[in-house]
Amino acid sequence: MDVTATADTSAEKKAAPIELVGIRKQYPDGTVAVGDLSLKVRAGELVVLIGPSGCGKSTVLRMINRLIEPSAGRILLDGEDVTQVDPVRLRRRIGYVIQNVGLFPHQTILANVGTVPRLLGWPKARIRQRSEELLDLVGLDPAKFGKRYPQELSGGQRQRVGVARALAADPVVLLMDEPFSAVDPIVRGRLQEEFLRLQADVRKTIVLVTHDLDEAVRLGDRIAVLSQGGKLEQYDSPANLLGRPASPFVREFVGADRGIRRLAVTPVSREMLDPLTADSGDYPSAELGISLYDALASMLVTNSDHLRVVDGGMPVGLLTRHRLLSIDYPAE
Ligand SMILES: Nc1ncnc2c1ncn2[C@@H]1O[C@H](COP(=O)(O)OP(=O)(O)OP(=O)(O)O)[C@@H](O)[C@H]1O
Secondary structure, eight states: OOOTTSTTHHHHTOOOOEEEEEEEEEOTTSOEEEEEEEEEEOTTOEEEEEOSTTSSHHHHHHHHTTSSOOSEEEEEETTEEGGGSOHHHHHHHEEEEETTOOOOTTSOHHHHHTHHHHHTTOOHHHHHHHHHHHHHHTTOOHHHHTTSOGGGSOHHHHHHHHHHHHHTTOOSEEEEESTTTTSOHHHHHHHHHHHHHHHHHHOOEEEEEOSOHHHHHHHOSEEEEEEGGGEEEEEEOHHHHHHSOSSHHHHHHHOTTHHHHHHHHOBOOGGGOBOOOTTGGGSOEEETTSBHHHHHHHHHHHTOSEEEEEETTEEEEEEEHHHHHTOOOOOO
């Protein structure tokens, strides 16, 4: 993934904050999909919208790029009210990725990725260079995949092309509606991991809709839990959401598997460790800061009740299985 060699690299870091101020959407038949929602997303932040079916997630997303016009309220992109911006110009600054991608079947993968730059009238050579660079960035060899057609790719590969296409014109915001839900769980896990690496690289402002809580916990810097009518129940980090659900609704929504999920978002820290002992060297080792979930997995795989925890190669203490399973989480 070498993107450092092009002039666009600095521009790739660009991201803009989004602010929703009291937005409302009432459809012509009277349905109030979103009643009164306010939400701030920082530049470069990945925010996940989650909630039960019909709570208004997609409506919120589509108001941001004006595929749907809000009935009231304001949406600020980089401080500018999006309703004052020409929708076509707006959508060039906002990448949009949807389930099943919607690639053009009669165009090659390279042509698909170059769609927006072509609309923007970029010179041919630049479009090609940018499209190849983007395919590379999402882990597809342009020489191998560039000339293929969408039906000649797997579902996961098509999904990556969708992400590449959304990034092509270097948008300041990426909106993603259930981007990984059309593929099987194993491919989904891999795409999520790749996507996190990609985001670490490009640092776009991302609003992602999902109804998969594991996906939300895995990807989100913050998670917004919505209930019917787009009511914001809680807007928090994954760890706080699981550890301190703000309402009975959220508690029920995050559900019974909360304990396991909390292990995944809680790192091994020094306070959890017992002192080293003479036989510490016999135990499998693990780095300070890995998740409790990974630490437990490591104990199970090695059939050991102890891990020797190291920090930069230096042993700093022992983590016992008993201690791991009785960690005191912050009071709820
Ligand atoms: N064009 C429309 N006309 C009337 N009602 C609509 C329209 N589009 C959506 N709705 C309603 O608005 C509400 C919110 O829909 P939306 O698609 O935003 O929900 P969602 O949270 O994304 O749902 P899901 O998770 O099932 O995709 C639903 O009650 C839906 O039936």
